[in-house]
Amino acid sequence: PVRPDAYIEMNNFYTTTVYEKGAEVIRMIYTLLGSANFRKGMDLYFQRHDGQAVTCDDFVSAMSDASEFDLNQFKLWYSQAGTPELRIQSEYESERRCLKLFIEQSCPPTPEQKSKLPFLIPLKLGLIQPNGKALDLQLVGENQAGGPERVLSIKQSQECFEFINVPEKTIPSLLRGFSAPVKLDYSYTDDELGFLIAHDSDPFARWEANQRLAINVIKRLVQDVQAEKRLQIDEVLITAYRRLLERQKIDKALLAQLLELPNEAYLAECIQPIEVNILHQVREFLRTELASILENEFLANYQKLAQAGKPYRLNREDIATRLLKNTCLSYLLKLGDRYRDLAMTQYTSANNMTDQLFALQVLVNNDLEQTTPQLDHFYQQWQHDSLVLDKWFEIQATAPDKEILHRVQTLVKHDAFNLKNPNKVYALMGAFCARNPIGFHREDGAGYEFLGDYILELNTINPYVAARLVRTLSHWRKFALPYQALMKTQLERIAKHEGLCKNVSEIVNQSL
Template sequence: MAHEYFHNWTGNRVTCRDWFQLSLKEGLTVFRDQQFSADMNSAAVQRISNVRGLRASQFPEDAGPTAHPVRPDSYLEINNFYTATVYNKGAEVVRMYHTFLGAEGFRRGMDLYFARHDGQAVTCDDFRAAMADANDVDLLQFERWYSQAGTPVLRVSDSYDSETKIYTLTLTQACAPTPGQPVKAPFLMPVAMGLLTPAGAELPTRLVGEVAAHIGTRVLRLTEVRQSFLFVDVPEHPIPSLLRGFSAPVKLERDWTDAELAILAAHDSDPFARWEAGQTVLVRHLLAEADPANAAPGADLPETVAALIAATLAPFTGAPDGKADPAFAALCLALPGEAYLAELVTIVHPDRLHAARNALRVAIGRSFAAELRLIAERFTDTGPYQPTAAAAGRRALRNAALDLLCASGDPAALAQAATQARAAGNMTDRLAALTAIVDTDLPERAAILDAFRADFADDALVLDKWFTVQALSRRADTLAQVRALLDHPEYDGKNPNKVRALVGAFTSGNRAQFHALDGAGYAFLADQVIAIDGFNGKLAARLVAPLGPWKKFDPTRQALMRGALDRIRKVPGLSKDVTEIVEKALVA
């Protein structure tokens, strides 16, 4: 709602000169709705949620055959550019202006933009010019974020001289080739950072040549392929806190030690950096477990992960801690998604990634059963539903605890989830419980699903959720269930919302089942794309995306995915929408 309302100014009063400038309104308005949501709720939780979404949808797009700049330079069908790159990465580009210029500088830029262009149709360059002129800064290099596709990699190395007390931080940026862009020029990149002592205390920072030290987060201006920053008066070898607030849409690489990550996760003043340190611990474990060269994922919880989970739960299981944010803790308990993990490996083995992630969920649920049960009890609201940020945080943490307990097979938790799925007084709790139940073989599973459907038979949007929950089930028979749901009376194969809720959810969100080694998931998607293209080419084109990155998979899956794409391509009378996506995928 906020997004569409904000379009009154960014999209309507000031609009796009041509379709290539689509992100001028969509990226800017996504940034505005994100800022509004951060003000209304937990800013840290909102930012982390934004980044998780970016990594799950836009990073794969940037690495695939349909990669394109935020401001595309060509298209066959413009509907194919209503993408995560235009919207979500476009919002990150706008956020970088905000990071470079600060809140006041960004506001000056926005005021000048509206004053200059009210009632006009303009370009991304006009927006950049307003930001630069209002703050008297050179942003010419920043234009590359609009013209170059791909996700840059930011590599970090550092050293410390105990005699001179100088700490050197070296940043190197690189961006892999993308279709039509084999060589990339360096980006102008804001790197928000700070330094911590080995005990976790924040250090003031002073670069060589500066008169006074800077307190708190500072923003380094990276302009070259390789650039070193020298900090003086550093009393001991510090731990760098990097990319605070996710200050640039990049992949960060550094050889962190387990001890450094533990300090950052426990003490960093920036909540995103704390969360990211914990995610790095989890990613390391999951990728090691998913490596085909290693044994099958084990049931033991490694010490680094156990310490991380213990620290996350501690504020909520001991004496009440009014400072701890339950919503933030719930995000810390959420494991990295399989789509993001797939972006971090050269060859994707979806079954291994899924098995590793599921094994870790089970291990956490079993190892911390007592603490999770206590949280599930403490954070159960007995009064009337409250649509407040605080109440939402309590629900989020309780449902995260319940999900982990159910994953471990805890009988009491499964019984609680069954009751909650039937009788919870709000949709958040009912869907959370239904999601936990739908993965199981509980005898009452079918009855609970039927009861949910009956309760919301007159609410089409809630029924979309009902379809999606089943499409995302971890059960081995999910594709068969999805096929059966295609014939359900409540499903309309010509309704885009229903198609996205069932077919789109399965093919994009259920990676383990969609990528089953027998190729049944690929054949199913090809059948759906061909059928839907006959009456809605735009919708069909959106559905093709999961087949696009076929080169990232093992040879067996590559052949099956390419075969599905080729079968779609050979259909007579294929729409321009689908043709463009399929051709790009096949020639990539």
Template sequence: MGAMENKGLNIFNSSAVLARAETATDAAHQRVEAIVAHEYFHNWSGNRVTCRDWFQLSLKEGFTVFRDAQFSSDMNSATVKRIEDVAYLRTHQFAEDAGPMAHSVRPESFIEISNFYTLTVYEKGAEVVRMIQTLLGAEGFRKGSDLYFERHDGQAVTVDDFVKAMEDANGVDLAQFKRWYSQSGTPRLVVSEQYDAQAQSYSLTFRQSCPPTPGQPNKEPFVIPVALGLLDANGAEIALRLQGEDAASGTTRVLAVNEAEQTFTFADVPERPLPSLLRGFSAPVKLEFPYSRDQLMFLMQHDGDGFNRWEAGQQLSVQVLQELIGQYQRGEPLAMDERLTEALRSLLQNETLDAAMVAEMLSLPSEAYLTEISEVADVDAIHAAREFARRELGNRLFEPLYQRYMTNREVSRQTAYEASAEHFARRALQNIALAYLMFSERSDILSLCLDQFDNADNMTERLSALASLINSPFEEKRAKALETFAEHFKDNPLVMDQWFSVQAASPLPGGLERVQALMLHPAFTLKNPNKVRALIGAFANQNLVNFHRADGSGYRFLADQVITLNALNPQIASRLLAPLTRWRKYDSARQALMKGELERILASGELSSDVYEVVSKSLA
């Protein structure tokens, strides 16, 4: 685990408390900051007021994840923090919601409580708390929190007690809202629009549904807070007045969608607007609205909500990538829509934007996310399409990428390292630019990459350069860099974990064989959970094209490790199982292979309750 908040004696995994520039990346620094904050905040939300029983686990964990996220937002870029949290939620927690281990934020039953330290309890639990804040407003939420701590200091309580404090402090009824705690699955919110030019009114109709999940075939409507704005043809925000209201109140409104189908009509809208929906990702739902690519480009340039500018870019990227996936599946030559190139070019050329935001917007949706949103995931097509798009963007945007890289790298040379938001942002943009530039396979760019690897004064730049080398065709340089890195850091276990991970995640052919060879390295042991996550976990969760090889060898490898780890560390074994539990997401041949490995694990002997629960539910 990352840490434990025992009262008076917090216990930390070394990776979650030790960080310095030479050995820890910027992401590791931010993780340490967040985890130390999380455990400290538990002094109140978890210790002073604690859980009556294990079913209330999200009472402390969801609430405290929300608190540490707010803290990290204040310490760094709030928009980028929100982007990172939502990207992680949609890629991983949404997949959990759609799989055999789907459970509500407050689970109804369990065999092994260790299996319920999950993304649903933590991350989705935090989103539920965030929605309460969105509905009540920051001031109302603070009043509710103060009453909760005052009323229950020294007690062991329930989720109901937390919600009751929010209700009593604000004079509201959250009975229907509590379905977020009892109903599992990710709601789907389909939105349609209608504009009446004569009446100057604009209507949005919301239709919500939630798919069946284990033990819950039917779902009642949730309360879904939808923060939104309307943009005119120039990108200006329109003042919002709902029909029946006396006056407009701001340009962002929160609508509480609490029926299966519900329409809201805005008055005094002089032209057909473009809606900016679910601002700040105001609810953990799958939103559907028929944006065109031109509309998404417009939102990328004009939306006043930073999260939604990024979201528009992600939606545009998804549309372009799905088109490429279709071309690949039909055997057609791959041709990428120029609009994505031009949208990203305008970002690179706009030096007034937050560098961290630009870096996030340059990052294409991950293969894991593209898998999550697919009905049937074609791993090979997804990988081919995304790699083609990255190569095309690297070549088409070579000049602006080169300029941004050189400018930021020069500042890095002249400036002492700081673990600060401004420095994090600069390095993030510098490193993603380098990754794109390396697709050119030019010798001068290789020289820049080697120079950064050899002369960086921090792990963020060194490891990023190493990753670019590892995924390049420069085999001799790649091997030398790996050897140099390992020799230099052989006595630092945490840095060697990064060395394992960067190789395990490389999508170049032969990924499984590289991982098997690395398991024989003297720095690796199955008895250390950090090593297992760094090598085996990184391979199975991040290297999809190699893990999902058509011959099933990746599945056999993972099952072998789970069987071995079942006796050594049941908690790690059960967590490693996650990729196999999602077998229904793939084609029939891969489904059969993945199911076969789950059945082999089940028949392998005496299983721990941790592993048995996950395997048995996955096969049910």
């Protein structure tokens, strides 16, 4: 949970759950209260507690008192572990011109909490009409329609909300603005997801629809691989991507995000048991097929965005332009050597670190050995800047190559690497283990053994770093059996080590 009841080693308290989920909890209060009441709550909070050491309860109490909104149930977000799940079904009655949403919330048991009470969950939503516009919403019992967006407070295990004056069947746009950190289960068809990608005005809902569509396609392709069938890309995904690339009036930063397929780490959370090689094969197949079919569109966008000689500017528009340009370049490089010169030109002519680093990364990702001269050049150029060299290590450690472990083992001995420097460890070992599934999850277990060796070495050098690295092995139960057994073996080996620090011991024992 965000606020654990107990811990063995204080350093293990500072996790992404505490920081990122903690931030989401505060944002949910903002969503529930609205801007004006949240401002009142902040003013009261500082008035009461400025200069004091305060608790989560103090913050929530100030918000509740200032807004006169009961947040007692909401405080379960601080004490209950796990990610809530919302299962939503819709039912449209054309004769009554109404849409019913049946909502069921649950939270799976966790080791310390077998049963959970219902959370207070803010669900922001809209209803998208066939013309692509959002309907003004009116719940049963209300005298008139409000705006096109509504925040529903989900408080019970099961609830039903009925919208009236709905002239025709609509598509729900759910969890707008990522209104709550929950898992959403709604049975969208692929065509409905394609419609939301094209028409939804909410950036997060649009992105989520794109991710869901891609995951649906990937799940079917995984089944085809397992059944030894020929792989084919779904036309609905091609259509969605083509429409995105052809649209002129769309935020460039959002478009870049929409064009990215779910990464392998996220796919592993959605498709279990985790078959590392199959997930990598399917995702690379999709990227290559999209690049081949939409080659002209990707190239046209890249050429339009790559303005040679344009001075570097650090503003939102130019940052978004670089992001989208580089996304297009990454797809073009999937087509082989014919676009390698494009990346080489960008690397040599770049007047900013973003473009130079990205060009180097896509060159490495597509042919590591052929990019050795560029890696050597980059090192010579930036060898006196330690933070930039972290990127140099990271780019090589994340190259999607089954044999990349040998390169990582060599880099550990590099003069610029220092095991006592946490940033260097995270840039090389951390990046390899957490962000290179095809290289780390080897069928011979060599990647796990490599990690185990350095966890034990770091155990005495820097227990906090060792504890962060060992978390990579903590999800071993989610993997397919060959990987699962090999990961468990390393955890057991670490657990038996004499003199194991409390930081690592706590995580390993919880994992086992």
